[in-house]
Amino acid sequence: MCSSLAARIKIDFLKKNNDMKTQLITDNLNPAITVSPFTTREVITSLGNMTDDYGNFAQLLRLPWLSDLLTKLTTSTGKKSFLVFKNNKYINVLTENIAIFYIKYESPVIKCFDQQEFFVNYSLDKIQGLLPEKQFYRLNRQYLVNFNAVKEVEHYFARKLLVNPAIPIKDKLIVSREKVTEFLHWLDNR
Numbered sequence: 001m002c003s004s005l006a007a008r009i010k011i012d013f014l015k016k017n018n019d020m021k022t023q024l025i026t027d028n029l030n031p032a033i034t035v036s037p038f039t040t041r042e043v044i045t046s047l048g049n050m051t052d053d054y055g056n057f058a059q060l061l062r063l064p065w066l067s068d069l070l071t072k073l074t075t076s077t078g079k080k081s082f083l084v085f086k087n088n089k090y091i092n093v094l095t096e097n098i099a100i101f102y103i104k105y106e107s108p109v110i111k112c113f114d115q116q117e118f119f120v121n122y123s124l125d126k127i128q129g130l131l132p133e134k135q136f137y138r139l140n141r142q143y144l145v146n147f148n149a150v151k152e153v154e155h156y157f158a159r160k161l162l163v164n165p166a167i168p169i170k171d172k173l174i175v176s177r178e179k180v181t182e183f184l185h186w187l188d189n190r
Contacts, residue, residue, distance in 0.1 A: 078132035082110060084118035093118060095135075099149035099167050101127050103142045113149070113167060137186050139163060139175050150187065
């Protein structure tokens with residue numbers, strides 16, 4: 001109702017000041033261009049188009065913000081725990097307690113901060129997809145490391161990196177030179 005009242009006021013104003021509006025417009029334009037007075041229907045159509053355009057414009061302004069918010073709300077923070085089988089018992093291992101996932105005897109293994117190890121029934125690729133990218137990083141084909149398990153990183157041969165974990169690991173955790181920049185970016189952006 002408010003918008004129709006505003007439209008009526010603008011139309012009445014344009015009807016009363018039509019000659020003055022035409023003169024103001026033509027004074028600012030090239031003399032070869034002529035401007036004819038508006039009809040009521042043209043003004044109503046223009047105002048209708050303007051409100052449609054404004055609605056679309058307002059919607060475009062709000063959608064990126066809204067879509068970011070929806071993405072943050074609907075994005076999973078990753079798998080919270082893994083169900084493992086050990087000593088004839090099923091145990092839930094919380095993701096926050098996991099230091100490293102690695103391959104042992106061609107099977108993925110969970111190694112926790114308290115040194116416990118558990119075999120898990122997922123491939124390393126599947127595990128990587130289930131975990132939050134900010135918390136876990138795939139060092140190479142055999143290791144997926146928790147950010148909290150990275151004690152320090154040092155340069156290694158041929159522009160590679162050597163990751164020294166917070167817990168003892170038998171193998172050296174090597175980051176290939178192709179992944180060095182990405183890995184350092186992952187470490188830096190917290």
